[in-house]
Amino acid sequence: MSLIVQKFGGSSVADAESIKRVAKRIVDTRKAGNDVVVAVSAMGDTTDDLLDLAAAVAPIQAPRELDMLLSAGERISMALLALAIKSMGYEARSYTGSQAGMITDAVHGAARIVDVTPVRLREALDDGAIVIVAGFQGFNRDTRDITTLGRGGSDTTAVALAAALQADVCEIYTDVDGVFTSDPRVVAKARKLDRITSEEMLELAGSGAKVLHIRAVEYARRHGVTLHVRSSFTPDEGTIVYDPARLPEGETVEESVITGVAVDLSEAKITIVGVPDVPGVAANVFTTVAKSGANVDMIVQNVSAAATGLTDISFTLPKSEGQAALSALQREQEAIRFQSLQYDDQIGKLSVVGAAMRSATGVSAKFFEALFAAGINIEMITTSEIRISVVTHADSVNDAARAVHAAFGLDGDTDAVVHAGTGR
Amino acid sequence: MSLIVQKFGGSSVADAESIKRVAKRIVDTRKAGNDVVVAVSAMGDTTDDLLDLAAAVAPIQAPRELDMLLSAGERISMALLALAIKSMGYEARSYTGSQAGMITDAVHGAARIVDVTPVRLREALDDGAIVIVAGFQGFNRDTRDITTLGRGGSDTTAVALAAALQADVCEIYTDVDGVFTSDPRVVAKARKLDRITSEEMLELAGSGAKVLHIRAVEYARRHGVTLHVRSSFTPDEGTIVYDPARLPEGETVEESVITGVAVDLSEAKITIVGVPDVPGVAANVFTTVAKSGANVDMIVQNVSAAATGLTDISFTLPKSEGQAALSALQREQEAIRFQSLQYDDQIGKLSVVGAAMRSATGVSAKFFEALFAAGINIEMITTSEIRISVVTHADSVNDAARAVHAAFGLDGDTDAVVHAGTGR
Numbered sequence: 124m125s126l127i128v129q130k131f132g133g134s135s136v137a138d139a140e141s142i143k144r145v146a147k148r149i150v151d152t153r154k155a156g157n158d159v160v161v162a163v164s165a166m167g168d169t170t171d172d173l174l175d176l177a178a179a180v181a182p183i184q185a186p187r188e189l190d191m192l193l194s195a196g197e198r199i200s201m202a203l204l205a206l207a208i209k210s211m212g213y214e215a216r217s218y219t220g221s222q223a224g225m226i227t228d229a230v231h232g233a234a235r236i237v238d239v240t241p242v243r244l245r246e247a248l249d250d251g252a253i254v255i256v257a258g259f260q261g262f263n264r265d266t267r268d269i270t271t272l273g274r275g276g277s278d279t280t281a282v283a284l285a286a287a288l289q290a291d292v293c294e295i296y297t298d299v300d301g302v303f304t305s306d307p308r309v310v311a312k313a314r315k316l317d318r319i320t321s322e323e324m325l326e327l328a329g330s331g332a333k334v335l336h337i338r339a340v341e342y343a344r345r346h347g348v349t350l351h352v353r354s355s356f357t358p359d360e361g362t363i364v365y366d367p368a369r370l371p372e373g374e375t376v377e378e379s380v381i382t383g384v385a386v387d388l389s390e391a392k393i394t395i396v397g398v399p400d401v402p403g404v405a406a407n408v409f410t411t412v413a414k415s416g417a418n419v420d421m422i423v424q425n426v427s428a429a430a431t432g433l434t435d436i437s438f439t440l441p442k443s444e445g446q447a448a449l450s451a452l453q454r455e456q457e458a459i460r461f462q463s464l465q466y467d468d469q470i471g472k473l474s475v476v477g478a479a480m481r482s483a484t485g486v487s488a489k490f491f492e493a494l495f496a497a498g499i500n501i502e503m504i505t506t507s508e509i510r511i512s513v514v515t516h517a518d519s520v521n522d523a524a525r526a527v528h529a530a531f532g533l534d535g536d537t538d539a540v541v542h543a544g545t546g547r
Numbered sequence: 548m549s550l551i552v553q554k555f556g557g558s559s560v561a562d563a564e565s566i567k568r569v570a571k572r573i574v575d576t577r578k579a580g581n582d583v584v585v586a587v588s589a590m591g592d593t594t595d596d597l598l599d600l601a602a603a604v605a606p607i608q609a610p611r612e613l614d615m616l617l618s619a620g621e622r623i624s625m626a627l628l629a630l631a632i633k634s635m636g637y638e639a640r641s642y643t644g645s646q647a648g649m650i651t652d653a654v655h656g657a658a659r660i661v662d663v664t665p666v667r668l669r670e671a672l673d674d675g676a677i678v679i680v681a682g683f684q685g686f687n688r689d690t691r692d693i694t695t696l697g698r699g700g701s702d703t704t705a706v707a708l709a710a711a712l713q714a715d716v717c718e719i720y721t722d723v724d725g726v727f728t729s730d731p732r733v734v735a736k737a738r739k740l741d742r743i744t745s746e747e748m749l750e751l752a753g754s755g756a757k758v759l760h761i762r763a764v765e766y767a768r769r770h771g772v773t774l775h776v777r778s779s780f781t782p783d784e785g786t787i788v789y790d791p792a793r794l795p796e797g798e799t800v801e802e803s804v805i806t807g808v809a810v811d812l813s814e815a816k817i818t819i820v821g822v823p824d825v826p827g828v829a830a831n832v833f834t835t836v837a838k839s840g841a842n843v844d845m846i847v848q849n850v851s852a853a854a855t856g857l858t859d860i861s862f863t864l865p866k867s868e869g870q871a872a873l874s875a876l877q878r879e880q881e882a883i884r885f886q887s888l889q890y891d892d893q894i895g896k897l898s899v900v901g902a903a904m905r906s907a908t909g910v911s912a913k914f915f916e917a918l919f920a921a922g923i924n925i926e927m928i929t930t931s932e933i934r935i936s937v938v939t940h941a942d943s944v945n946d947a948a949r950a951v952h953a954a955f956g957l958d959g960d961t962d963a964v965v966h967a968g969t970g971r
Contacts, residue, residue, distance in 0.1 A: 139603035146604070173623065179563035180570070180627050181634035188633065191641050192626035195619040199597065202616035203604050209612065210605035217615050222691070243691070267646070267667070 125291040126158040126248070130258065130281035134298050135355040136200050137167035145296075145355065146207035149253060153213055158248050160288060162258040162281035163204055165196025186231030190260075190271045194220065197257035197277075205255045216247045217255040221262030221269060224287075225280065229263040233273035236261060236342075239287035248288075256284060275336020282339045286346035293343065294351045295335060301352050301361030302327070302334050304533040305384040309521045312528065314535035316382065318363045320478050321350075323382045326510045330474035331387025340364070367478075380486055381477040381531040386524045388517055390420060391445045392437055392470050392502070395452065397462030400427035400434040407459050408436060408452070415451035417444035421472070421505045421514065433462070437503060439514060442468050470502065471520025474512040475527055487511055493530035499523045549715040550582040550672075554682065554705030558722050559779040560624050561591030569720075569779065570631035573677060577637055582672050584712060586682040586705035587628055589620025610655030614684075614695045618644065621681035621701075629679045640671045641679040644693070645686030648711075649704065651694045653687040658694035660685060660703065660766075663711035672712075680708060699760020706763045710770035717767065718775045719759060725776050725785030726751070726758050728957040729808040733945045736952065738959035740806065742787045744902050745774075747806045750934045754898035755811025764788065791902075804910060805901040805955040810948045812941055814844060814863040816894050816926070817872060821886030824851035824858040831883050832860060832876070839875035841868035845896070845929045845938065857886070861927060863938060866892050894926065895944025898936040899951060911935055917954035923947045 129149065136142050145163075152159050173192050177184060201217040208215035224240030247254050258277025261270045272279055278295060285293035302324065305313040319327075321344040328337040334352060343350050347369055353361025398404050405424065412419055420439045427434035440448060445466060452464060480486050490511055494501060499522065503514035515523055528534060553573065560566050569587075576583050597616050601608060625641040632639035648664030671678050682701025685694045696703055702719060709717035726748065729737040743751075745768040752761040758776060767774050771793055777785025822828050829848065836843055844863045851858035864872060869890060876888060904910050914935055918925060923946065927938035939947055952958060 139600060142604045176563060176623075176627055177630055180566045181630040183634045185630055185633040188626045188629040188639075188641055192623060192630070195622040195626070198619040198622065199600075199616060202612045202619070203600055205612040206601055206605040206609055206616070209609040210607045215612075217612055 124156055124158060126160070126288060127152055128160045128162065128281050128285040128288070128290045128293040129296060130162045130277055130294065131164065131296045131355060132277060132298070133164040133167050133170070133200075135296055136163060136204065139203075142166075142200070142203050143207050146204055146211060148296075148355070149204075149208060150211050150213050153253055160244060160248070160254040160256065160284055160290065161204065162256050162277055162284060163197060163200050164258045164277040165193075166200045166203075169196040169199065187268055190231045190269055193271050194257065194260040194269050197259055201255045201257045208253055208255075214250070214252040215255055216252045217257070218243060218247075219257050219269075220260035220280070223256045223284070225256075225261035225283065227261035227263055227270045227272065229266050229268070229270065231268075231270055234261055234263070234270035236272070236279065236283045239283050241284065241287050244284070244288065256280065275338050278336045278339035279342055282342045282346070282348050282350070285348045286342070290348070292349050292351050294353060295339075296353060296355035297334060298355065299334060300354045300357065300359060302332070302364070302383070304382070304535075305524055305528050306332070306386060307538075309386050310384065310525050310528045311538040312534035314533065316362045317360070318365060319382055321364050321366050322509060323476050323478050324350075324364045326474070326476040326507065327383045327385050330385035330476065330510065330512060331389065331472065332383065332385045335364070379477065379532070380479045380483045381475050381533065383476050384524050384528045384531075384533065385474045385476065386520055387472040387474070388520065389441055390439045390470060390472055391442045391466065391468035392439050392514065393445065393448060393452070394435055394437040394465040394467070395459070395461045396435050396465060397431075397433045398436060399460055400432055404459065405436065407455070409438075411451050411455045411459070412438070412440070412448050415444070415447040417441070417448040421503055421512065423503045423505075439470065439472065439503070469517040470514050471517045471523075472512055472514050473520050473523045473527065474510055475531070476510045478509050480509050480511075489530060490527060493526045494523055497522055497526035499526070548580055548582060550584070550712055551576055552584045552586065552705050552709040552712070552714045552717040553720060554586045554701055554718065555588065555720045555779060556701060556722075557588040557591050557594070559720055560587060560628065563627075566590075566624070566627050567631050570628055570635060572720075572779070573628075574632060574635050574637050577677055584668060584672070584678040584680065584708055584714065585628065586680050586701055586708060587621060587624050588682050588701040589617075590624045590627075593620040593623065611692055614655045614693055617695050618681065618684040618693050621683055625679045625681045632677055632679075638674070638676040639679055640676045641681070642667060642671075643681050644684035644704070647680045647708070649680075649685035649707065651685035651687055651696065653690050653692070653694065655692075655694055657697035658685055658687070660696070660707050663707050665708065665711050668708070668712065680704065699762050702760045702763035703766055706766045706770070706772050706774070709772045710766070714772070716773050716775050718777060719763075720777060720779035721758060722779065723758060724778045724781065724783060726756070726788070726807070728806070728959075729948055729952050730756070730810060731962075733810050734808065734949050734952045735962040736958035738957065740786045741784070742789060743806055745788050745790050746933060747900050747902050748774075748788045750898070750900040750931065751807045751809050754809035754900065754934065754936060755813065755896065756807065756809045759788070803901065803956070804903045804907045805899050805957065807900050808948050808952045808955075808957065809898045809900065810944055811896040811898070812944065813865055814894060814896055815866045815869045815890065815892035816861055816863050816938065817869065817876070818859055818861040818889040818891070819876065819883070819885045820859050820889060821855075821857045822860060823884055824856055828883065829860065831879070833862075835875050835879045835883070836862070836864070836872045839868070839871040841865070841872040845927055845936065847927045847929075863894065863896065863927070893941040894938050895941045895947075896936055896938050897944050897947045897951065898934055899955070900934045902933050904933050904935075913954060914951060917950045918947055921946055921950035923950070
């Protein structure tokens with residue numbers, strides 16, 4: 124008998140009909156002889172509706188109370204799901220984050236899981252019950268207050284439960300068929316991947332792929348949890364996210380050089396023009412930016428002009444954090460001694476990811492040739508062991524993605540099907 | 548400094564504007580130098596909406612999960628109320644039933660409070676915070692599950708908190724101005740009472756007055772909690788529900804003979820025709836009825852006819868329980884040996900209540916004279932120490948109420964104002 128953890132997002136439980144469909148899916152898994160633990164998000168737009176209400180009653184949002192409010196959303200969906208399953212004749216019990224032993228730090232709105240003590244869940248499983256757990260929420264032991272995990276929270280709940288209960292697999296149900304070689308809305312010929320390593324998934328998630336939240340992938344990788352990303356609308360197999368080091372002895376997976384091509388249009392570029400090329404400048408710049416709350420992604424420093432001893436530093440960051448970073452830098456202009464700032468939010472980031480890049484040769488040559496042939500102008504380049512990323516103008520990044528996808532032989536024979544909707 | 552417990556029902560927190568108005572009211576109480584603990588119901592129709600969802604996903608309702616579902620409603624309203632208060636610059640903290648130490652038995656859907664351990668509430672009050680508690684819900688220690696208190700639950704939560712925290716008063720905010728001498732929709736000249744004894748309130752609540760739930764009044768009486776029933780729409784004083792035995796030395800309240808006139812159209816009458824007038828028959832009948840789940844109110848047994856040795860037994864019970872009781876009696880016809888059953892759901896019950904009835908003379912004479920003068924036909928009569936109730940035809944009970952209200956000098960000079968809406 125296997126233990127399977129299943130996560131269903133908000134769009135999978137948006138109304139009574141969807142909840143009944145999900146309940147049937149869960150019962151089918153149970154009927155097949157598995158123990159089942161489910162993490163569920165709030166129904167459809169519940170969280171947004173609650174946030175609207177909060178904004179309507181209070182101009183300033185108190186984090187503890189906001190978490191108390193938002194955690195009600197999952198309490199509703201989990202109870203409804205348990206009711207639906209029980210009326211199908213199967214024992215089901217729902218548990219809040221705190222009842223499930225989801226212990227977090229005390230950072231309201233973005234709490235991190237520090238421990239999972241699923242005593243009551245084990246008891247329920249031993250009683251033969253299907254266990255339903257509220258996603259996205261936890262409990263802090265010191266303050267005894269309810270917390271929420273922030274973006275991607277329900278994915279993380281599912282993975283943490285799978286790790287704590289040593290589940291055989293953690294199935295993430297979503298509105299797409301799995302992980303694709305690229306975003307099908309950009310690259311029509313993108314193909315669903317049968318398998319991807321957790322390392323590659325991590326790079327793709329960090330490069331703009333939205334199917335899984337990076338926190339959940341990190342947690343899964345650290346705790347050796349195998350993920351199965353699949354559609355809640357079809358019974359088809361989705362994509363297995365696995366750790367090659369944990370494959371059974373002798374089993375190998377044939378790898379293509381490039382696993383996926385990701386596009387990210389959410390970033391902006393700041394260029395600090397004319398800073399003295401002396402030690403400590405970069406530290407000064409990025410301390411200032413970090414204090415503004417911004418998360419820097421790519422950094423490029425030009426070779427300095429010998430005549431002036433001045434150089435330029437460019438970096439990318441989420442557009443939403445651009446204004447705060449600019450203001451912070453402006454305030455430190457005298458200390459950093461730069462001449463001017465440039466801000467460009469019309470950029471796109473293109474990344475190719477593949478674990479086989481470590482051993483394969485000629486990957487970057489093929490990559491840049493494809494971009495050149497497509498007439499793409501490159502503004503910045505960074506690389507990791509298994510990833511190459513470039514920044515282009517926003518208008519050309521989708522063309523670039525299609526060109527690279529074709530060049531590495533990733534194109535499928537038919538166009539991918541695109542579903543609508545997102546989960547929490 | 549006083550400690551005041553305030554209870555706001557669902558209609559008082561139906562939308563963002565109402566929540567802000569309630570928040571202001573709470574803050575005003577705090578500004579006046581009081582410690583404040585608030586029990587709040589779910590917003591407006593939330594509970595009904597959740598019940599509709601439950602019915603849509605599951606034909607059979609599992610009590611534990613239904614309580615988990617319904618308890619989310621108060622979690623939403625309490626968090627919103629705390630957010631609104633905090634944004635007005637006052638510290639507020641919301642607590643679920645279990646966080647507030649509201650310990651109940653394990654009867655889901657109709658749990659009874661067995662203990663209140665408000666440790667966290669005391670800490671919050673010591674910190675100067677306004678405390679917001681989810682009404683209607685509690686926690687069972689053995690099962691570690693969330694329970695709900697059933698009808699009138701939020702009133703009971705407020706009273707239980709007032710008792711446990713030894714509050715000076717428990718204010719029940721509602722959509723009417725207080726307790727009236729009669730239902731203003733029936734008796735236009737009904738007057739708001741400034742004071743009523745808890746004993747009288749209990750009789751009125753048990754006789755069809757809907758302003759306070761009988762469970763909450765009982766709890767208040769048992770624990771010596773003074774209630775103040777008042778409008779959430781006006782700042783005017785409402786009605787104080789007090790225990791005369793606890794009045795300060797020397798203080799007395801002038802009592803009228805009759806405090807209130809109540810009408811109840813929710814009952815039906817069952818008559819068991821032709822039962823042998825021998826010992827044990829009544830026990831047989833009412834054991835059968837009780838097993839059907841029905842709550843019997845009034846009982847009248849006719850004098851038996853000497854010739855036949857047969858008698859009739861009539862009793863009233865809630866209409867909603869009528870069918871089950873009839874079926875149960877039918878099944879026991881042979882054992883009870885009755886001739887036939889009659890069912891009448893076109894009855895009304897009229898009650899007059901007054902603590903001074905104990906010492907005053909001529910009350911029942913004046914009562915029956917008033918009914919006779921108004922041409923009312925009486926079907927059944929019962930009395931308690933401080934109450935007389937009669938059953939009439941449903942069509943004439945409102946006329947009867949107006950006649951009796953006038954006869955006892957309760958009519959006000961002007962017509963009462965009637966508000967719409969109800970709370971939980």
